[in-house]
Structure formats: structure tokens, C-alpha cells
Amino acid sequence: MIDTLEQGFFGIGIQNGKTPENLGVLWRSAQNMGASFIFTVGKRYAKQACDTHKAVGAMPYFHYENFEDFYQHLPKGAVLVGVELDEKAVALEEFKHPRRCVYLLGAEDNGLTKNAIEKSHHLVKFDTRLSVNVSVAGSIIMYDRNLKQKFGNL
Template identity: 75%
Template sequence: MIDNFHNEFFGIGIQNGKTPENLGVLWRSAQNLGASFIFTIGNRYAKQACDTHNAVKSMPYYHYDDFEEFYNHLPKGARIVGVELTDEAQDLETFHHPRRCVYLLGAEDHGLTRQAIEKSHMLVKFKSEFSLNVAVAGSIIMYDRGINKPRS
């Protein structure tokens, strides 16, 4: 019998993040909320992140220079879930999390690139009049995944 836990994983990352502090907070949340790995795309800030729990030693971190490099290195079978405040995005309240996916967040000031939105397998948003801090948005997504378990 196949153990479903081992067939399920998720990673979370930021495209063109503004500050290392956001990555550090997201990294800590990812460690606490069950992510398998964390990643960044682009290079808007120094690669050092504030990490009060030293998550770098307990969770893989990947950096990609651009979206194409990220896309070409997606784990087999993983779906890209873009987190973006657009009309096309599905509400988080009714969203069914994929068993294997990567959640892709954009920076607060620019969001995801058009290419990232077009290449995402699905888009999700939550009720918010304005964009949230990227680490907060990522934490909400991961928390929701934890309470609304992925379906087969």
C-alpha cells in the first residue's frame, strides 16, 4: 500500500522579493507549517535572510535567477499555484490544494510577473482589499493547506 503522506509535498517561494526579512519570516513559517522546501526567483536583495530559527539547516532552499530557470526545475508532478489578487484567481475559501505543488508569491509592490501568471497551473487569492505582506500571505496559504488537506 502506498503511503499518501510521502506522495504529497509542497514548496513555497517569492518572485522578485523586496527584502531579506520577508524571506526570513516566510522561511520560519514554512518550517512550522510543513513545507518541504523554500525558494526565491530573481535577485532584488542580498541573498542573506533573517532566520531566527536557523531554518536553513533544516529545510532546503533553492534560488533561481529567473522564472525560466525555476520553471525548468519544477519537481516532477508539481503544480504551480500562483498567489495573486486577480479576477481569474480562485478564492482561497473554496480552493482545493493540489497534493504536489509549489506556491508562488510576488512582491507586494509588483506582484507576480505576467509570465508567472500565465505559466501557473492555477491562481488563488483571498479576500483582501489591498495586497498583504508577502510573508503574511504565504503563511495564510500554508495554514489553509494544513486545515484543508489536499485531495487526491
């Protein structure tokens, strides 16, 4: 019998996302990569025309007015992983993904808020010279998670 608690889960979303295209692409990737849920945080939110797979109909979608509201509603036992170019962030190549976690990406123009960075249990960054598009960043995170899980490194 499979112990479903050991399988884990993950959700992914964007804080103060700027463009609906990026949200739609992230949601499409989330559906393909096995996310348990998707979400947005903040007032910069719009309908996602690029969600061509209709991920919002296939998995739970949550919207939170602000970071405090989001943080209070983290699933019990979930670890918050902020994705941000920050001096305290760990390189993705070295990061061990928690079994039960929520990935929070920052807006394309401003990144994560200071409060989100401070409250994240872990911060992760990529080894790139420049920042990458937020939907690309989320897709890379989920791919890395799936790859490490496949080879027993999760």
C-alpha cells in the same frame, strides 16, 4: 504501510522579493507549517536576518536567477500555484490544494510577473479589501493547506 507518494509535498517561495525581513518570516513559517523546500526567484535577494529558526539549514533552499530557470526545475508532477490578486484567481476559501505543489508569491511592490501568472496552473487570492504582506500571504496559504489536509479536504 504509508504510500509516501499519496502524502504529497509542497514548496513555497517568492519571485523578486523586496525585503529580507519578509523572506525570513516566510521561511520561518514554512518550517513551522511543514514545507518540503523553500526558494527565491530573481535578482532581488539578500541574506535573511529574520530566519531565526534557521530554516535554510533545516530544509532544502533553492535560488533561481529568473522565472524560466525556476519553471524548468519544478519537481516532476508538481503543480504551480501562483498567489496573486488577479481577476482569474480563485478565492482561497474555494481552492483545493494539489497534493504535490509549489506556491509562488509575488514581490511586495510588483506582484508576480506576467509570465509567472500565465504559466501558473492555478491562481489563488484572498478575500481582503487590500493586499497583504507577502510573508503573511504565504503563511495564510500554508495554514489553509494544513487545515484542509487535517480535515480531509486536500
